[in-house]
Amino acid sequence: MRHMKLRYPLLLILVAILMAALAACGDDDGDAAASGGRLDTVKDRGNLIIAGRTDLAGFGFLDSSGKNVGFDIDLGRAVAAAIFGDPNAIEVRPISASERGPTIQSGEVDVLTRNVTWTSTRDSQWGNYTTIMFYDGQGFMVRADSGFESALDLDGVTACVTSGTTTELNLADFFRQNGLALETVVFEDTASVYGAYESGRCDVTTSDKSQLAAIRSGFASPGDHKILPETISKEPLTPVVPHGDDQWFDLVKTVMWVLINAEEMGVTQANVDSMVTSDNIAIRRMLGAEGEFGQADLGLDADFAVDVIKAVGNYGEIYDRYMGPNGISFELPRQSNELWLNGGLIYAPPLK
């Protein structure tokens, strides 16, 4: 009996040690980024991690030298330039459409900029949507010799579509709404969607019109395919940041506003250095030469906008680089993506 008394304290001590060890592990695991302070995490890491893509001309693709470039990628590079003064301090993780939600929900990337449509469900579930950077809408692409003139002719067709997209939902809504019969083939991988469409598995493929234009430009003979006139949805493409960090949310938003305001004020990659001494107060303020518009609270240098514009140019320059008249990908008229001053929808709050 004397020994029995000893047994329990011994065990208790062992358990206590174990628990302490586990608790310590738990503390180490505390994710600073998730509970605020993502900017510090990014600075400590030394680069910005964005989720993008490598397979869509114009938005995220590999150029002839194998570099990942595009409209979406440049938005990420602008954020990297704002923080580090270096647009190349960035890691792009290519993900599929259906990986977008979990990727940003888990906070494993700092910014998600991969043709993400802003919807209310996604806003409440996925992360914080910053500022609409591209106004798009869903359309249909068919073979030119198919005889289809309107989306309402598409009764009984087979459609190829990417899984986990708003496109998929709009497609179902549109056909149900109009009482049209539909068969779908849903792929995880965007390249497979268009491969199957091109081989004739589907009569029609559907996506955002900008994406269809991009894909069509990459087909063996683009003239054999046409995009139907109807736009069946609103697709506001917007960079997303993880939930739960207001400073980071504001920072990314402000960088986007700088891009738009710069175009509005005529500040370009070429003239940004001379614009620092411009006699326009708003321009000097944006470039950090006078006053303050919140840079300090965001944790950025006063003249971060200079770095941003030097690195990627203003909004219009980014657009034109890929989709302008001499763009490297294809030409897509700006239409809704013109500045509000020119009758478009691109509008950003003032930098004050």
Add this chain to the structure above:
Amino acid sequence: MLTYRGIPLWRDVRVLQAIGQLVSVVFVVSLLVFFVANLRSAADERGLSLGFDFLGQEAGFPIGESVIDYDPGDSFLHAFAVGIINTLKAAVLGVLLATVLGIVVGLARLSSNWLVRNLAGVYIQIIRNVPLLVQLFFWYFAVFQALPLVQQAIRLPGPVYLSNRGLFFVSPQATPSFDAWVAYLAAALAVAAALRFALRWREQRTGRPSHAVVGPWLAFAAIAAAGWLAADGSPVVRNVPVLGEFNFAGGGRITPEFGALLVGLVLYTGAFIAEIVRAGVQSVSRGQREAALAVGLSNAQTTRLVIFPQALRVIVPPLISQYLNLTKNSSLAVAIAYPELFTVGRTMINQAGRALPIFLLIMAAYLAMSLTWAAVGNLYNRRVQMVER
């Protein structure tokens, strides 16, 4: 005076063992508690919801093919059920075909014919050594997608139409008089079963040949035919696929997605099963075959009645694990657009925005399927093993 003080506590094996076990249990339980707590706190921090109430909401997305009726207006739960049933369809058909293929190839590998033996060997080596995902891509994009357009479909007798929209074939279709015929079929089945029982009994009692196999079949066919003639119009008609504006309508269909998945899974798993069958047959000692041949059994009878029952003891356990593999491998269909459980689940994750609960559901569904396979397999295994003395 000498008193026995016993073994000191720290050297008592029973005490040390008890402590060891307690510590292990505490460690495992703490680890689990830690994981769950970590999951909950991470989910809280990031505002992820862990509830399952979203399952009742409208799914909204289309699904390419389904055994049960499905419409994008149905719930997420319904969509998930479509995925499960599509997986089961691929798994059950795949297991049946892979087993047949595996047995044939496994026996061919042991054939005395040089060509047959080596052809089987080449098939096994190639298929087993190329990743299944690569094979699925090959079947889907290089074979099924390369078939002619639907307007130029290949017409085979039947008629069967083959195009890159899939395989369309004539299927039986019930007419209103089908229900009446079912009663005749049931009666035919009952009569045939009774007849078989009676004839076997007679055969065993008297030793006279009583046609215990042919007799019941004839009785069944006779009653079924009588029912067919008695019915008001034929109870089953041919449903022939007809080419419409964009696609065939009517008849039965195997979509390219399902076809590629089935072919890929069957060929892949079949190769493994063939090796298992070969190993099982070779595990039966040569003396068994020689003895069977010596008492006058034919080659086929020897294989069927002597070798195979004994080989099954070796074959069944690894065979079950191949069935599990096939079921789980069907999730690779996510790459070739067949809407099985994992494909539908992934879409749900994005459309509902609930990654954690849906992943748990997907895992639970696969686990349930695998455990069911394993339970059925183990039951059969027990029966086979009982043969042993």
